[in-house]
Amino acid sequence: MVQKRSRIKHTATFEERLAEEALRFREAAKDLPPGSHAQELLLRRARQAETASHINNCLRSPRLQPPKELQNLAAGQKK
Structure with missing residues (x-):
């Protein structure tokens, strides 16, 4: 029997909670x-x-781009 995970709906953002x-x-x-x-x-x-919040902000930055290989995989393209 598969046990179902309980889900939590957060009202505050991740940064606010941190x-x-x-x-x-x-x-x-x-x-x-x-x-x-x-x-x-x-x-x-x-x-x-505080460090986790900073890392999260860096990862969510619009200037941060994934490597080209990952962009190709996400687009379904092959080299």
């Missing part, structure tokens, strides 16, 4: 003692969310 996550992690890190292991982990997660 920004909210980074903000939550930074707020939680403020409540912890400076330099503690837990604070460092929260700050790392905040930086990861």
Whole structure:
């Protein structure tokens, strides 16, 4: 029997959700003692969310073009 995946309809964009996550992690890190292991982990997660948002923006950039080989495959053309 095949198990069906549950689908989630997001109301916020991916970038908005990443920004909210980074903000939550930074707020939680403020409540912890400076330099503690837990604070460092929260700050790392905040930086990861910000980096993911930056990478996503780069990938969605109109200046970024796929390699010619992939364009040919997408168009159904062969060399």
